[in-house]
Amino acid sequence: MSAVESWPARRPATEISRPTFASAAQAHLDDVYRYLLYLTKDGTLAEDLTADTFERALRAWARFDPRRGGVRTWLCQLARTAALDHFRAERRRRGREERYARDREPAQPEPGAGAFSPELERGLAALSAAEREVIALRVVLELDGPAAAEVLGISQSACSTRLSRALVHLREELTVNA
Amino acid sequence: MPDSLDALALELRATAPAAPARLRTRVDAIAARTPPAPASWRAWFQPRRALLVAAPTAVAAMLAVAIAHGLSSSPTHSDASQSAARNQLEVFSTDRRVIAPAQSGVGAPIPRASGTTAAKADRAANTPPPSKVRAQEYRAMLTVRLGSVDGMSDAMKNAIRATRAWGGYVVAANYNVPGANGDARLIVRIPVQHVQAAIQRFSDLGTLAAQDVSIRDVQATLDSYTRQLLATRERIAKLRVKLAHAETDAQRASLELQIARAQRAAAQLRAEQVALKRQASFANVTLTLTTRDAAAATPHKEGRIERTLRDAVSILALELVFALYGLIVVAPVALLAALAFLAARAGRRRADERLLGST
Numbered sequence: 001m002s003a004v005e006s007w008p009a010r011r012p013a014t015e016i017s018r019p020t021f022a023s024a025a026q027a028h029l030d031d032v033y034r035y036l037l038y039l040t041k042d043g044t045l046a047e048d049l050t051a052d053t054f055e056r057a058l059r060a061w062a063r064f065d066p067r068r069g070g071v072r073t074w075l076c077q078l079a080r081t082a083a084l085d086h087f088r089a090e091r092r093r094r095g096r097e098e099r100y101a102r103d104r105e106p107a108q109p110e111p112g113a114g115a116f117s118p119e120l121e122r123g124l125a126a127l128s129a130a131e132r133e134v135i136a137l138r139v140v141l142e143l144d145g146p147a148a149a150e151v152l153g154i155s156q157s158a159c160s161t162r163l164s165r166a167l168v169h170l171r172e173e174l175t176v177n178a
Numbered sequence: 179m180p181d182s183l184d185a186l187a188l189e190l191r192a193t194a195p196a197a198p199a200r201l202r203t204r205v206d207a208i209a210a211r212t213p214p215a216p217a218s219w220r221a222w223f224q225p226r227r228a229l230l231v232a233a234p235t236a237v238a239a240m241l242a243v244a245i246a247h248g249l250s251s252s253p254t255h256s257d258a259s260q261s262a263a264r265n266q267l268e269v270f271s272t273d274r275r276v277i278a279p280a281q282s283g284v285g286a287p288i289p290r291a292s293g294t295t296a297a298k299a300d301r302a303a304n305t306p307p308p309s310k311v312r313a314q315e316y317r318a319m320l321t322v323r324l325g326s327v328d329g330m331s332d333a334m335k336n337a338i339r340a341t342r343a344w345g346g347y348v349v350a351a352n353y354n355v356p357g358a359n360g361d362a363r364l365i366v367r368i369p370v371q372h373v374q375a376a377i378q379r380f381s382d383l384g385t386l387a388a389q390d391v392s393i394r395d396v397q398a399t400l401d402s403y404t405r406q407l408l409a410t411r412e413r414i415a416k417l418r419v420k421l422a423h424a425e426t427d428a429q430r431a432s433l434e435l436q437i438a439r440a441q442r443a444a445a446q447l448r449a450e451q452v453a454l455k456r457q458a459s460f461a462n463v464t465l466t467l468t469t470r471d472a473a474a475a476t477p478h479k480e481g482r483i484e485r486t487l488r489d490a491v492s493i494l495a496l497e498l499v500f501a502l503y504g505l506i507v508v509a510p511v512a513l514l515a516a517l518a519f520l521a522a523r524a525g526r527r528r529a530d531e532r533l534l535g536s537t
Contacts, residue, residue, distance in 0.1 A: 025209040037536075047201045054208045061213035087533050089434045122194060130534040139187045153527055160424040167183050174186075 018066045025054055028072050031141050032079050038136035039083050039129055048084060053178040074148040076137065080151055087129075111136035123173040138163050240497045249488030305391060307375050308370045308461065312397040313454070314459035316370050320380050321388040324469050327360045333383045333467055334362055340379050344372040346460065362467040371459035380465050387468070396458050403451035410444040 019027075032053055036046040056078045057064075064074055124132060137148040138159070149159040197205075277297070307317050324330055329352070338348055346368035353362045368376045414437055421433040 021213050022209040025205055029197050029205050030194075034194045035202060037195060043198075047198065047204075050197065050201055051204045051208065055204050056211055058208055058211060062215065083532065084530050091533070117193060120189065128535045130306060130531060133534065135190065139190050142191075153530075167186060171183070171186060 017063070019071065020057060024071045024075070025057070028075050029054075032075050033074055034140050035076055035133065035136045037082060038077055038124070038132040038140065039080075040086075041125060041132070046057050049079065049082050052082045056082060069150065070147065072141070073150055075144065076141070076143070076151045080133070119174060122127070123170050126173040127166060127167050127169060130162070133168060134159065135164045135170065139167075189343040204314055226254070239502045240494065244493040244497065247493045248486040248488070249511055282478065301437050305389075306393060307374055308393070309395075312395055312399050314370070315396055315456035315458055316373055317392050317463075318461065319388075319390040319464045320377065320386065321466045321468065322380060323387045324384040324467055325354045327358065327469050329523040330355060330360060330467055330469065333400070334364060336383060337364055337366070337380055337465055340376065341366040341368055344376065346372070346376075349462075356511070359469045361379055361470070363443040364465045364467075366463050366465070368463055370459055373463065376461075376463055380463070384467065386486055389391075396454055400451060400458075401452055403447050403454070407444060407447050410447065414440045414444070504517040 029050070033046060033050045036049045036053070037043060040046050042050065052063070053075060057075055060078070065089045127135075134148065135149055136153065138145075143151070145156045145159060148163075149156045152159055152162075154162070302482055305318075322333075324333060333351065334351070340353070341348060346366050349365040349367055351362075351364050354360055355362075366376075377391075381389075417433055417437045417440065421430060421437065424430040426435055
């Protein structure tokens with residue numbers, strides 16, 4: 001078993017029963033923010049998407065079934081959906097703008113508060129969003145294999161493979177930048 | 179620089195930022211709101227629960243319909259007897275069950291022929307005569323047992339000769355004598371005024387084993403054709419009067435068209451009337467000659483419960499056939515819909531992966 005696979009899964013006991021929305025939001029705000037920060041590389045965007053995620057969660061709270069999965073996994077799924085919606089909207093917007101303003105300087109993403117070290121920042125910047133999000137889910141948030149695969153909508157083996165490649169890629173980038 | 183993945187993971191976790199204070203304030207404001215209440219039907223409707231309730235309910239409904247139909251469609255013996263006694267119209271019977279009381283003479287059990295003149299006279303008396311004043315469809319089925327196959331050919335020829343002598347004709351003949359035993363079947367049409375004589379004559383060919391006679395009154399139908407014909411001719415006459423007084427070409431054309439249509443309808447009615455009259459003027463007689471011994475089983479009369487169960491089972495079988503038919507029709511459509519849904523979902527996932535890969 002690889003080092004990646006041996007990382008223990010952490011599943012708080014509170015996820016088995018149905019908590020209140022307020023307690024769930026308080027408990028998992030950091031997790032959702034970190035995940036979105038990894039996914040977007042943009043602190044301001046991550047904040048907006050985090051707020052959007054909890055808006056969606058509030059509207060869908062009645063449909064959440066704790067027997068089917070934990071609150072954190074469910075929130076990460078909503079966050080991923082919110083991020084994908086944003087990326088699609090951005091792609092459409094960029095397409096429109098490219099037709100009218102070809103020399104427009106692209107906006108620089110703002111780093112989040114408490115950002116990473118410069119080396120780690122550069123290393124993460126070289127990864128794709130898909131690689132960053134699997135690192136965020138499995139390493140930073142410590143979701144177990146099934147939960148992470150559920151958020152990503154892929155099989156567990158595909159999730160493990162993606163994680164291994166992402167970490168190897170990150171290490172290579174850190175080695176190059178060192 | 180971390181030199182192992184574990185160390186890298188530790189660094190990633192250690193440097194993971196917390197949500198800034200302004201974000202926490204925003205989310206606290208969201209969390210302070212009351213989540214909207216679920217739709218009332220969501221509280222009790224769950225797909226699995228619905229399936230657990232719907233499936234046995236559907237089966238129970240099918241059984242209830244089948245049993246109700248069985249109870250409502252199976253009359254008692256007394257009901258059947260009273261109905262037959264009141265009504266001169268009899269239903270067709272192709273089996274050998276008694277369906278009417280003996281006094282009506284229809285379908286009455288025929289005593290085994292003992293060869294005496296008295297027994298033969300009984301048979302003739304029990305055969306109901308055709309009506310002289312009303313048009314009827316008359317059908318008779320006789321089974322006559324012969325001592326050996328040697329006489330079967332002569333018996334067939336005798337029956338055919340007699341049929342032609344009465345002015346009738348043969349519809350079908352079948353002769354099957356593979357060995358020591360054999361059967362022959364003759365279907366003839368005989369002018370209805372000679373049908374009693376025909377039954378008597380055919381019975382005398384051997385030992386009468388079974389007889390089944392049924393009569394259906396068609397006079398009402400003929401009278402209806404007559405009434406319709408009269409009405410149509412009256413209409414044609416009125417149209418001709420109007421045609422004589424028509425003032426414009428358009429009126430004349432319209433009236434001529436109506437007259438033509440009415441004449442065609444009258445011709446059609448006339449043809450159907452003639453065909454029914456001809457049908458009723460001949461009786462259908464089926465004669466079966468056999469050398470085989472009859473089965474010793476006595477006729478089985480079904481009780482009410484048996485009839486109810488029989489009808490209920492037939493309805494249940496029909497319901498299952500319809501359900502299977504519906505499943506066969508719906509299944510390919512459902513399969514295509516499922517495949518389309520899965521394909522669309524896979525397509526969406528690939529698009530999302532491409533989007534994340536390019537971000």
